[in-house]
Amino acid sequence: MHPVPEPERRLSAITGAVFFCLFSVLGVLVSGFLTIVKFRSAVQCDESFLSACQLGSWFDCNTVLTSPWSTWFQVPISVFATAFYLAGLWLAARLLRSPDEHLPASRPLLLLFGWVGVLVIVPLAWYAAFEIGSFCTFCVLVYLVNLALFLAAWLANPRGPIRGLTSLAPTGDARPLPVFVTTVLFFSAALAVQMAIYLRNEVNVEVETQCIKEGGRLPNPALVLGAAKPEAEIALFVDFACPACRNEYLHWRDDIQAAGERYRLSLYHFPREGECLAGGTSFNPNSVHHHACRAARALECVERLKPGAGWAMADALFAAHDQYDGSLFTGAHLAEIAGTAGLVVDADNSQDPFFTCIEDDDAVLPRILEHARFALARGLTETPGTFFIFFHADGRPFEKIPLVKGTKRYLDVDDYIMRTREKVEDEIENGMTL
Numbered sequence: 001m002h003p004v005p006e007p008e009r010r011l012s013a014i015t016g017a018v019f020f021c022l023f024s025v026l027g028v029l030v031s032g033f034l035t036i037v038k039f040r041s042a043v044q045c046d047e048s049f050l051s052a053c054q055l056g057s058w059f060d061c062n063t064v065l066t067s068p069w070s071t072w073f074q075v076p077i078s079v080f081a082t083a084f085y086l087a088g089l090w091l092a093a094r095l096l097r098s099p100d101e102h103l104p105a106s107r108p109l110l111l112l113f114g115w116v117g118v119l120v121i122v123p124l125a126w127y128a129a130f131e132i133g134s135f136c137t138f139c140v141l142v143y144l145v146n147l148a149l150f151l152a153a154w155l156a157n158p159r160g161p162i163r164g165l166t167s168l169a170p171t172g173d174a175r176p177l178p179v180f181v182t183t184v185l186f187f188s189a190a191l192a193v194q195m196a197i198y199l200r201n202e203v204n205v206e207v208e209t210q211c212i213k214e215g216g217r218l219p220n221p222a223l224v225l226g227a228a229k230p231e232a233e234i235a236l237f238v239d240f241a242c243p244a245c246r247n248e249y250l251h252w253r254d255d256i257q258a259a260g261e262r263y264r265l266s267l268y269h270f271p272r273e274g275e276c277l278a279g280g281t282s283f284n285p286n287s288v289h290h291h292a293c294r295a296a297r298a299l300e301c302v303e304r305l306k307p308g309a310g311w312a313m314a315d316a317l318f319a320a321h322d323q324y325d326g327s328l329f330t331g332a333h334l335a336e337i338a339g340t341a342g343l344v345v346d347a348d349n350s351q352d353p354f355f356t357c358i359e360d361d362d363a364v365l366p367r368i369l370e371h372a373r374f375a376l377a378r379g380l381t382e383t384p385g386t387f388f389i390f391f392h393a394d395g396r397p398f399e400k401i402p403l404v405k406g407t408k409r410y411l412d413v414d415d416y417i418m419r420t421r422e423k424v425e426d427e428i429e430n431g432m433t434l
Helices: 006-042 061-065 077-097 099-132 137-155 163-168 176-203 243-258 285-290 292-305 310-322 331-340 353-360 364-377 413-429
Strands: 212-214 223-226 232-238 263-269 385-390 400-405
Touching (some): 006 061, 006 137, 077 099, 077 176, 099 137, 099 163, 099 176, 223 243, 243 263, 263 364, 292 331, 292 353, 331 353
Antiparallel strands (some): 232 385, 385 400
16 A cells, blocks of 8 residues: 555645534534523523424434433533534644644544544434434434544544544654643633533523413313412423423422422323314324324323322323333323223223223313313413413412423522512513513
């Protein structure tokens, strides 16, 4: 094998560095966008995760961006990605600014960056595919950016992706260690600044005016838990096929139980299927695939047939996400789930009271539709959705109710509820017109 002439190696390195810069910029834009989306979705009341990018069960940003791996050290993983791309951009730009001076040290470091990017996305992609069972389209774009950076770094290293790393050893004019240390410091500074901004804004967030809706009488909920005369009522609208709904449901159940007699949790239906939405605009292919409307009917029927078992049924419906492959709420699965909640169901008998209630009870579907119409009329288009209801001294509910869309991260639930009440009181006092 003949060695590559030095002029060609230099041109290849410069070309690779140019592409590395371009793809680093793209990485900064995509990861920065994901950080903004994550912040708005996790904190601000009028935003939820990118369900618009949902393309069936395998491409669902809601599922991916609420997974445990989506956040590291209390900030989105995209914050680390942005710092990584900025450091790589600085390294490649440094090489391009003065190739003769910086080529020996910077070229192998670009390759090291490329390898790090690949080694990071491999476990993330594996986790998305086999643990979560879904991808986010924007995360896939990040994977492709990392692969492109690896190829650009390979182009910059004619000795190849493995042998090129041997140039990391300090020989001749190459002194990679000082450049590596500087790059790590650049990465650390970019990361620290982003983390500080994110956490500061998270603490200072407030309920925005546009999230305060006209109240009116809420429909009778599917289930109620907590105080008879609460300081606040949390009206949670869920779709049992929605993984983010499960997170919000579990969060509020734990908080309501821990709060004693201060709050009340009311559970409402919002399955995003046409039959249960009465022509609403919130159709979701994932809800159709898993038969979310049938799951809502099943909850109603269990509570009718075995009063008091509804909360156990709701728990079991959400737990089904970990138990079944394929469509979650088939007839056979629902029979098993109802059994978990304490209702004896003959899965082989289509005339079992549980199945006849789901299919034929004329009171079940109108009840679900009443919930959906209330939510749709107040701007809820995605799940989960949470309305906060506050009360006057005489027990009357406030005329305005805040709507919070999506799964949220409350650093202090009591403080958030208190500030939300104050905001609503101010808006009512100032005669806000919606």
